[in-house]
Amino acid sequence: MPDTTRFDERMTQRLRNIIVQFQHIEGAMLPLLHEIQSAFGYVPREAEPEIALALNLTRAEVHGVISFYHDYRREPAGRHVLKLCRAEACQSMGSEAQAKAVLDHLGLNWGETSADGRITIEAVYCLGLCATAPSALFDDQPIGRINASRLVALAEAAA
Amino acid sequence: MDIFVPQDMAAVAVGANQVADAIIAEARRRNIMVRVIRNGSRGMFWLEPLVEIATPAGRVGYADVRAEDVPSLFDAGFAEGKPCGNHLGLVENIPYFAKQTRFVFKRAGLIDPLSLDDYRAHGGWRGLENALSAGPSAIVAAVKASGLRGRGGAGFPTGIKWETVARAEAAQKYIVCNADEGDSGTFADRLIMEADPFALIEGMVIAGIGVGATRGYIYLRSEYPFAITMMNRAIALARTAGMLGSSINGSHHAFELEVRVGAGAYVCGEETALLDSLEGKRGQVRAKPPLPAIKGLFGQPTVINNTISLASVPFILAEGASAFADVGYGRSRGTMPVQLAGNIRHGGLFEAAFGLTLGALVDEIGGGTQTGRPVRAVQAGGPLGAYFPPSMFDTPYDYEAFAKCDGLIGHGGLVVFDDSVDMARMARFAMAFCAHESCGKCTPCRIGAVRGVETFDKLLAGIDVSQNLALIEDLCETMKFGSLCALGGFTPYPVLSAMRHFPEDFVPAPLRHAAE
Ligand SMILES: Cc1cc2nc3c(=O)[nH]c(=O)nc-3n(C[C@H](O)[C@H](O)[C@H](O)COP(=O)(O)O)c2cc1C
Ligand code: SF4
Numbered sequence: 158m159p160d161t162t163r164f165d166e167r168m169t170q171r172l173r174n175i176i177v178q179f180q181h182i183e184g185a186m187l188p189l190l191h192e193i194q195s196a197f198g199y200v201p202r203e204a205e206p207e208i209a210l211a212l213n214l215t216r217a218e219v220h221g222v223i224s225f226y227h228d229y230r231r232e233p234a235g236r237h238v239l240k241l242c243r244a245e246a247c248q249s250m251g252s253e254a255q256a257k258a259v260l261d262h263l264g265l266n267w268g269e270t271s272a273d274g275r276i277t278i279e280a281v282y283c284l285g286l287c288a289t290a291p292s293a294l295f296d297d298q299p300i301g302r303i304n305a306s307r308l309v310a311l312a313e314a315a316a
Numbered sequence: 317m318d319i320f321v322p323q324d325m326a327a328v329a330v331g332a333n334q335v336a337d338a339i340i341a342e343a344r345r346r347n348i349m350v351r352v353i354r355n356g357s358r359g360m361f362w363l364e365p366l367v368e369i370a371t372p373a374g375r376v377g378y379a380d381v382r383a384e385d386v387p388s389l390f391d392a393g394f395a396e397g398k399p400c401g402n403h404l405g406l407v408e409n410i411p412y413f414a415k416q417t418r419f420v421f422k423r424a425g426l427i428d429p430l431s432l433d434d435y436r437a438h439g440g441w442r443g444l445e446n447a448l449s450a451g452p453s454a455i456v457a458a459v460k461a462s463g464l465r466g467r468g469g470a471g472f473p474t475g476i477k478w479e480t481v482a483r484a485e486a487a488q489k490y491i492v493c494n495a496d497e498g499d500s501g502t503f504a505d506r507l508i509m510e511a512d513p514f515a516l517i518e519g520m521v522i523a524g525i526g527v528g529a530t531r532g533y534i535y536l537r538s539e540y541p542f543a544i545t546m547m548n549r550a551i552a553l554a555r556t557a558g559m560l561g562s563s564i565n566g567s568h569h570a571f572e573l574e575v576r577v578g579a580g581a582y583v584c585g586e587e588t589a590l591l592d593s594l595e596g597k598r599g600q601v602r603a604k605p606p607l608p609a610i611k612g613l614f615g616q617p618t619v620i621n622n623t624i625s626l627a628s629v630p631f632i633l634a635e636g637a638s639a640f641a642d643v644g645y646g647r648s649r650g651t652m653p654v655q656l657a658g659n660i661r662h663g664g665l666f667e668a669a670f671g672l673t674l675g676a677l678v679d680e681i682g683g684g685t686q687t688g689r690p691v692r693a694v695q696a697g698g699p700l701g702a703y704f705p706p707s708m709f710d711t712p713y714d715y716e717a718f719a720k721c722d723g724l725i726g727h728g729g730l731v732v733f734d735d736s737v738d739m740a741r742m743a744r745f746a747m748a749f750c751a752h753e754s755c756g757k758c759t760p761c762r763i764g765a766v767r768g769v770e771t772f773d774k775l776l777a778g779i780d781v782s783q784n785l786a787l788i789e790d791l792c793e794t795m796k797f798g799s800l801c802a803l804g805g806f807t808p809y810p811v812l813s814a815m816r817h818f819p820e821d822f823v824p825a826p827l828r829h830a831a832e
């Protein structure tokens with residue numbers, strides 16, 4: 158597992174800079190959380206009281222929002238994220254068998270990160286690529302008509 | 317020389333970027349002047365990467381182009397549109413394309429999605445210009461007369477929704493585009509946003525003028541990174557062109573528009589959950605009434621429509637309501653972008669008037685399965701839609717006809733399965749998906765779906781099969797009638813249709829093995 162990064166003074170400052178940018182827009186919460194996740198790779202627990210203060214909410218409310226959405230990570234992911242689609246159209250083209258082969262090869266379960274911190278495998282439910290299924294997203298790169306050996310090669314080539 | 321290589325996410329997923337780079341490099345090496353235009357996709361995804369060459373006779377296509385084949389294609393005269401590689405001839409003569417009625421997707425794949433000149437040259441902004449001169453009440457009247465029904469799933473008449481918002485008094489009203497497109501087997505919203513983003517902007521601006529709303533949001537799912545980039549760029553361009561901002565096309569109407577990115581919750585496609593999510597809350601479903609049209613975003617009157625509903629509006633205002641209403645079937649007017657997905661040979665988007673049969677769509681247009689095995693089941697309308705067996709392929713594609721057989725048109729997706737599918741597993745998946753995505757507000761859905769999964773697990777293990785089947789039937793009844801929204805309320809449809817039409821997959825495990 159990757160270290161849960163220690164939250165130092167510099168990171169707190171970075172967090173506050175993001176919060177002030179978003180705090181006054183209509184419905185600030187989701188854009189703010191997305192920005193925090195894109196800056197830190199996850200939404201640190203340390204962010205909760207800061208957001209609560211800025212948006213005039215309780216810490217529990219902020220926590221409730223973060224935990225509701227599948228996108229927000231509570232700890233850093235690997236250096237690369239491979240999302241494999243598990244929805245029906247991909248299943249019709251054998252996605253589950255391909256996914257199992259990838260997971261078995263890497264010795265991981267859904268949502269887990271490799272010991273060297275290189276890759277996290279996550280499930281996704283439809284990428285809108287259902288006519289060239291099964292589908293995957295490797296970081297920001299979409300991949301259609303996936304097969305396990307190609308994905309394993311991609312995962313292993315990644316630094 | 318213009319060469320078109322789609323930048324659509326599905327085309328890129330099968331190598332379109334590498335093909336574009338290879339074409340540019342090869343042309344440079346040969347000293348041939350070419351302009352590579354990154355169009356959107358035509359929606360014929362099984363042909364991607366589909367490269368098109370502009371010739372004096374029209375646009376000639378090449379299917380399934382690979383980067384490594386580009387040099388030999390140039391040798392064979394590909395840059396002049398000569399027959400070589402997977403030459404398709406004129407793209408618009410491909411039967412799959414020629415058979416369509418492209419009202420909403422007429423520019424998709426044809427133009428550079430971010431070219432304002434292309435957009436105008438192909439009929440863009442004409443609907444908005446007509447709307448500005450006709451005025452708000454005529455806009456709402458035209459949408460009503462077109463017979464347009466919401467393309468997001470529920471099929472509610474769009475014009476009636478707009479009329480309610482137009483009549484409501486408020487200092488601030490909103491137009492919200494539902495671009496959450498969570499249904500497996502659907503990609504129409506993604507395609508229009510990536511291929512013709514100004515059409516959605518134009519539709520939303522017309523909606524704003526029609527009902528007196530000056531702010532709009534596009535709630536766009538995070539799984540669509542290409543569409544997010546495209547819409548943001550298109551909004552910035554439309555603003556510079558005076559089509560967004562404080563004076564729309566020089567008029568006294570103002571409209572501001574912004575993209576908001578979702579966070580991976582299927583239930584946020586439900587309109588009231590979406591509004592809560594936009595407000596920055598957990599995406600939980602609200603009890604209705606009040607309707608969003610009366611008390612919507614931040615408590616203000618709000619039009620919330622699907623992407624395709626809104627993108628249909630420019631056509632209606634440009635060509636007239638009757639041009640839209642004249643095609644269709646029964647009370648389903650206009651065209652529907654049917655999305656052929658899953659295990660299908662010709663997977664892609666097929667825009668046609670309502671009324672084709674399910675069988676015509678799957679077998680004739682879709683070409684049957686990609687694996688070449690017999691079609692066994694088709695799930696229509698996403699994860700909350702029923703499974704149809706081929707014996708029901710004579711059902712016409714129409715809201716009422718589908719409803720009559722406990723089915724759903726939904727957002728227009730059709731997911732095809734061959735005879736290797738295990739329908740008991742698919743039924744279990746429907747329950748598991750509901751459990752995974754439940755917003756937690758009501759017990760039948762939150763608890764029922766979890767019980768459903770547990771019961772299926774016993775059943776699949778061969779334990780007390782008939783009792784557990786009866787239990788699932790009961791559970792489905794409870795979910796159908798006790799759920800606040802269609803996530804819990806419609807999950808029974810895929811489950812029960814699988815049990816009803818494919819009973820042989822639900823017999824005890826030892827018997828199933830014996831039958832094989
Ligand atoms: C669980 C659930 C998910 C939904 N997902 C979507 C969606 O992704 N996109 C959409 O347009 N409508 C979706 N809907 C339907 C919306 O609630 C609503 O009917 C629609 O946005 C209204 O727009 P329309 O009239 O233009 O279709 C969903 C409904 C439910 C119950
Ligand atoms: S049916 Fe499910 S998703 Fe819908 S309101 Fe109830 S708990 Fe939420």
Ligand code: FES
Pocket residue numbers: 242243244245246247248282283284285286287290291292500501502
């Ligand atoms: S179901 Fe996998 S991409 Fe749509």
